[in-house]
Amino acid sequence: MSRILNVAIAQMGPIAREESRQAVVARLLAMMREAVAMRADLVVYPEAALTAFFPHWVVNDEAELDSYFETEMPGPATRPLFEEAARHGIGFHLGYAELDTSHGRKQRFNTAILVGKDGRIVGKYRKIHLPGYATPRPEEKFQNLEKRYFEVGDLGFPVWEAMGGRMGMMICNDRRWPEAYRVMGLQGVELIVLGYNTPAAVPSMPETDHLQNFHNRLVMQAGAYQNGTFVAGVAKAGIEEGVDQIGQSCVIAPSGEIVVQCSGLGDEVQVARCDLDLCGSYKQHIFNFAAHRRPEHYGLIVERTGVGPVLGTKP
Ligand code: ING
Numbered sequence: 001m002s003r004i005l006n007v008a009i010a011q012m013g014p015i016a017r018e019e020s021r022q023a024v025v026a027r028l029l030a031m032m033r034e035a036v037a038m039r040a041d042l043v044v045y046p047e048a049a050l051t052a053f054f055p056h057w058v059v060n061d062e063a064e065l066d067s068y069f070e071t072e073m074p075g076p077a078t079r080p081l082f083e084e085a086a087r088h089g090i091g092f093h094l095g096y097a098e099l100d101t102s103h104g105r106k107q108r109f110n111t112a113i114l115v116g117k118d119g120r121i122v123g124k125y126r127k128i129h130l131p132g133y134a135t136p137r138p139e140e141k142f143q144n145l146e147k148r149y150f151e152v153g154d155l156g157f158p159v160w161e162a163m164g165g166r167m168g169m170m171i172c173n174d175r176r177w178p179e180a181y182r183v184m185g186l187q188g189v190e191l192i193v194l195g196y197n198t199p200a201a202v203p204s205m206p207e208t209d210h211l212q213n214f215h216n217r218l219v220m221q222a223g224a225y226q227n228g229t230f231v232a233g234v235a236k237a238g239i240e241e242g243v244d245q246i247g248q249s250c251v252i253a254p255s256g257e258i259v260v261q262c263s264g265l266g267d268e269v270q271v272a273r274c275d276l277d278l279c280g281s282y283k284q285h286i287f288n289f290a291a292h293r294r295p296e297h298y299g300l301i302v303e304r305t306g307v308g309p310v311l312g313t314k315p
Contacts, residue, residue, distance in 0.1 A: 001174075002275050002276075002277050003164045003165060003275070003277055004039045004208050004274065004276075005041050005042060005164060005165060005191065005274045005276055006038070006042070006171070006271055006272070006273055006274070007040065007042050007044065007191065007193075007230070007232050007271065007272050007274050008033075008034075008035035008038060008039045008040035008042065008043040008044065008248070008252055008269055008270070008271045009032040009043075009044050009049050009232055009233075009234045009249045009260065009262065009269070009270050009271075009272070009274040010028070010032070010035065010043050010044060010045050010046075010234060010252060010267070010268075010269050011046065011234055011235050011236075011237055011247055011249040011262040011264075011266075011267065011268045011269075012027065012031075012234075012235070012266075012267055013046065013236075013237060013238040013265060013266035013280070014048060014052070014236070014237075014238045014239060014240035014241070014245075015050075015051060015052045015053075015236065015240060016052060016240075016241070017052045017054075017241050019051075019052070020150070021050060021051075021078070022309065023079035024049070024050050024051070025050075025064055025077055025078060025080055025081060027199045027267055028045060028049065028081055028094075029080060029084055029157075030073055030267070031043065031045075031083065031162075031267060031269050032081070032084055032088070032092065033084070033088075034269045035090060035269050035271065036088045036090055038269065038271040039271070040090060040271050041090060041091060041116055041117070041163060042063075042090065042091040042092065042093070042163060042193075043090060043091075043092045043093075043231045044092070044093045044094060044193045044195070044233055044234045045092065045094045045195060045234060046095055046195030046197065046234045046249075047095055047110065047127075047172045047194075047195035047196050048095055048097060048110070048195070048196050048197055048198065048236060049089050049095050049096060049195060049236065049237065050070065050077075050078070050094075050096045050097075051068045051096075051097065052068075052240055052241050053109075053197040053236060053240060053241075053243070053245075054097075054133065054149070055143065055145045055148070055149055055150075056142045056143055056144065056145075056199075056240075056241060056243050057142065057143055057145075057241065058136045058143060058145065058259045060302060065149065066099060067127070068097050069097040069098060069099035069108060070096050070097065070098055070099065071099050071101070073098070073121070075153065076255060078096075080160060081094070083119065085117070085119050086117075086118055086119030089117045089118075089194075090115050090117060091114070091115055091117050091122075091162070091163055092114075092115050093112060093113070093114050093115070093169065093195070094112065094113055094115070094195040095110075095111070095195040096112070096113075096173060096226075097109075097111070097114040097150075098110075098111035098112055098126070100202045102248045102249055104299035107150055107151055108149055108150050108151060109126040109127065109150055109153060109154075109220070110126065110127035110146060110150045110172075111124060111125065111126050111127070111153075111171075111172055112124070112125050112169050112193075112194075112195065113125075114128075114160065114162060114167055114169060114193070116162055116163065117163070117277050118207065120164045122160050122167070123158060123160045123162075123167075123169070124155060124168060125153065125155055125157070125158070125169035125171065126151075126152075126154060126155050127150065127151030127153050127170075127172065127173070127174060128147075128153040128156075128157070128174060128180070129171065129173040129174045129176070129180065130146040130147050130150055130152060130153055130173070130201075131144055131146060131172075131173040132144025132145060132146045132147055133145065133147055133148070133149040134147040135148070137203075138261060140203035140204070141201075141203050142199070142242065142243045151201055156183070157169075157170065157180055157183040157184050157191075158187075159187035159188065159189045161268055161277075164276065165191055165276040166187065166188050166189050166190045166191070167189070167190070167191050167192075167193065168184035168187070168189040168192045168193075168195045169193055169194060169231040170184075170190065170192060170199065171194055171195060171196075172194065172195065172196040172197060174194065175194055175196065175216075175219050175220055175223065175230050175231075175233060176215075176219050178222070178226070179222065180223075180229075181223035181226065181227045181229070182226075182227060183229030184227065185226070185228065185229065185287070185289070186289060187227045188283070189315075190225065190229055190230060190279040191229060191230040191231075191232065191274065192224075192228040192229055192230070192231045192232070193231075193232045193234075193236065194220075194224070194231070194232070194233050194234070195208070195233075195234045195235070195236070196216070196233060196234070196235055196236070197235070197236045197240075198212060198216060198235065199212070199243055199244065199245055199246075200212050200244040200245065200246050200293070201244065206229055212222070212246050213248050215247060216233070216248060217248065217250070217258065217266060218280040218290045220233045220250070220252050221252050221256040221257075221258065222252065222256070223239040224252040224254055224255075224256055225254065225255065225256030225273050225282070226282075226287060227287060228253075228254045228279045228281075228283040228286070228287045229254055229276040229279055229280070230251065230252065230253060230254060230272075230274050230276070230283030231251070231252045232250075232251045232272070233249060233250055233252070234249040234251075235247045235249045235262070237249070237250065237262075237264075237265040237266070238265040238266060247262055247263075247264065247265045247268075248261055248262065249261065249262040249268070250262070251270075251272035251274065253274070253278060254278050254279045254281075254282040255278070255282070257273045259274075260263065265288065271306075274301055
């Protein structure tokens with residue numbers, strides 16, 4: 001019996017800096033209901049799906065910075081999402097800024113959760129690959145201050161048994177790093193869900209402006225194929241607080257083929273019929289790690305110590 005999972009990608013258009021949580025959650029609920037009508041089992045929202053992507057500008061006032069973060073999940077504003085999901089029996093993935101004080105100090109993470117069809121949190125992931133910088137660059141058209149506002153994620157890249165398959169998460173820049181997929185591939189992941197806020201033009205690299213959509217697809221298609229997994233990547237798109245962000249949210253099969261893609265730059269739901277058993281043929285015949293992968297022969301000691309030898313030195 002095939003394990004079919006109908007995955008909805010819920011791409012978002014811009015969120016205004018002053019847009020209330022209630023207004024944003026109303027948009028998320030509307031897309032959840034659309035996904036339900038399209039018979040989806042899971043709806044995937046973007047990174048930072050509750051607020052504008054505030055790392056794009058300098059926030060000096062701590063209270064203002066805190067206003068972009070969630071101190072509880074679900075909280076009063078987000079509980080309707082969990083309740084609607086449980087009412088309809090649909091799971092969801094949500095990216096948001098997390099403020100954690102459980103260790104006696106403020107810790108801030110760029111976080112995502114996976115919520116099951118019963119409305120209960122299956123797992124949480126905190127973004128590990130934080131791009132950008134910690135010190136503002138006033139000379140640039142906009143900032144990427146994720147290293148200023150977030151700590152590096154401390155939860156690793158887990159894979160959870162959920163929704164009839166093996167589910168993993170990553171966030172935005174993580175998708176550019178092959179090891180993020182491979183760590184989950186080694187755990188047998190069958191669907192990786194992720195959100196992104198990706199500028200169409202990166203101030204420090206104008207020579208890649210015309211390649212942003214290509215690079216977006218390239219990294220997710222490669223990660224999917226090389227680890228025999230589906231990947232669902234969902235954008236916060238459009239011009240948000242003056243920053244033009246790419247869309248092209250998509251679902252990619254273990255073959256590396258894009259099976260569904262958003263065509264606009266606003267709130268848009270598309271659904272892909274994912275046969276999770278497709279992963280097995282890639283994991284068994286091509287990317288069979290036990291049969292073909294030989295890290296002990298790679299000449300690098302990266303598997304054990306995290307670093308490789310400098311060329312020309314004895315390992
Ligand atoms: N945004 C961007 C991303 O990785 C970026 C940052 C854009 C890095 C383009 C390199 C090139 O998609 C986030 N939020 O990680």
